[in-house]
Amino acid sequence: MNRYTISALVSNKSGVLTRVAALFARRGYNIESLSVCKTEREDLSRMTIVLKGDDYILGQMIKQMDKLIDVKKIRCVEEDAVSRELLLVKVKTDSETRSQVLEISQIFRANVVDASPEATILELTGKPTKLDGFVTMLMPYGVMELARTGVTAISRGKTTINDETDYKEQI
């Protein structure tokens, strides 16, 4: 079982997320995260999907997604691509534990975005593994709530997703 990151440019209209999610569900693809955002073009959104599977599943998922009319460009992002995720975590803190939590935050270079007598909210951006490590370190203090955006990624160098050819234009 490998982990792959896939980027796709899709039409920015309602129903597209449903189409993609429904495709994953009916074909039985195992999705770890999915994030959607705006792009430099108003008519396009970008989806970043983290898939768990093998080469066969990866190939099928890209091809099946490429068949959707609303999917314009799709590529599997290289392993060394820049990929980041944002974490917001609310940790239980009191006068005794606060300094310890802040110390851990410093190691991970997380920011304090909110503090109250019983809780501190921390913000951290990085690779998913880094976020995992941070959360593990905070667990003993009591993670009250956490939110992660899912991975977003972009290829290194001058190549872009726009270099891909839409399958629908090849036939």
Added chain:
Amino acid sequence: MKLMGAEILIECLKEQGVKTVFGYPGGTVLDIYDALYRDGSIEHVITSHEQGAAHAADGWARVAGKTGVVIATSGPGATNLVTGIATAYMDSVPLVAITGNVGANFLGRDSFQEIDIFGITLPITKHNYIVKDVNELADVVREAFYLAGSGRKGPVLIDILKNVQSEKAEYTPLSPATYRPKPIPEASVLAAAEAIKASKRPLIMAGGGVIAAGATEELIALAQKLDAPVVSTLMGLGGFPASHPLFMGMMGMHGTATAAKLCLESDCIVAVGTRFSDRVALNRDKFAADKTVVQIDIDNAELNKNVFVTHAVLGDVKEGLRTLTPLLAACKRDFSAHAQQLRAEERAKEKQPELGHRVLIEAAKLAPKDAIVVTDVGQHQMWTAQYFPIEHPRTFCTSGGLGTMGYGLGAAIGAAKASKKHVILVTGDGCFNMNLNELSTAVTHDLPITILLMNNHALGMVRQWQKLFYKSRFAQTDVKKRTDYVKFAESFGAKGLFIEREEDVVPVLKEALSTPTPTLVDCRIGNDENVLPMIKPGQTYDTIMTEWEVKE
């Protein structure tokens, strides 16, 4: 000019050259039906049930080679289309399904006859739309037709809110965008051509893609140049002439023993427009593990999906063959002579046919040469595929992928409408009972349909599996209906005939096939007439069963 949404829809249908639509009116398509009525140039065939209309549009499309159109109202009208749309989706049939929905004011409030048909049909359409703005309607309809009929064809659904149908927008006529498959460059088939040239025993495997691409001529050219035997999937029947000396019959679960043997013996399979479905490849890992496989298909996701191939060529089958064939050298092969000998031996070994088989063999002899054959699903479907030679593309309609019982009668109506030719519907008593209400549609339109009802008082195919795999425990497959199908046909205004004994076969078929209006022939056959050969699901081709091995 400013037109109402419903009028824009009709104008767009006319842009596409639509002359016949199938459907059923209702509350949320009143404006569309009113516009159809006022326009008067499009023939509308009303069926007894929306499912029949969807199958009719499907049958129409398969025979006409163009996009079929079906219209239904919101709620139950739309949901009744679902099986028909799914059938078309699985068999890549171009269809545009138009449904009404409640007005914007009522949307999302669980209003009367409101249903999310967009959501329901998401996984069974190539694409679908919900139109909430009349200004978008014309372009949506145009795009829908383009998508349905281009690339790998398939159904597209357009759900139009009621208020959109009566609101006005500017309409400018536009001639339809034509789809031309992209030529396939030599570079992408060079390796495949080399592999085929290096092979000793090439076998051509033809699928439904041959018919969809209109590549019969190119396929014949390839087969003759390579001197390679041709086997066909169920969906491919008619794509290569059955009478051609290189044709070795259907392959797969109920294919010929010759086809099975050739699949095992060949060192190179040229798979043209086929997706190696589980009913064809059976054991996908072992099916072609030891051979060179060249696969040409227009759907990228079908390449290497079920069977791993050595050479995948993406693109239109006709274009692919046009590029590939000139690169190959013409030759004569022992393998094709061997294949023809195998087929002749298999034919010689065929036993005295049982009554159901006999009806089909004689019907094939007596039928007009240009007749269209339509089937339902089950044993009779396989017998037809085995014993009714299909000579031409688009003269055979069957639900292959979805296996929709009840498909036949609706499809036969569509086929008759599209071709104006005699249509032979082969059905079983199980299938026929699912949508027999459409007999009234066939009668109303005086369609030349002969229904060969293989009445075995059983759900034969399921029964056959129970006999094979469930120690003959025939749970719910012995049908105890007391229907008199002759009287039934007569009560609907059709002619009713029956075949009970061998000697009835020829005279009754002669009478039925010379009747230019709906005629039902109740063929009273035994309940233990089974389909052979058979390769059990998931098994390899060498395990083919040509004799019945289970003792009762």
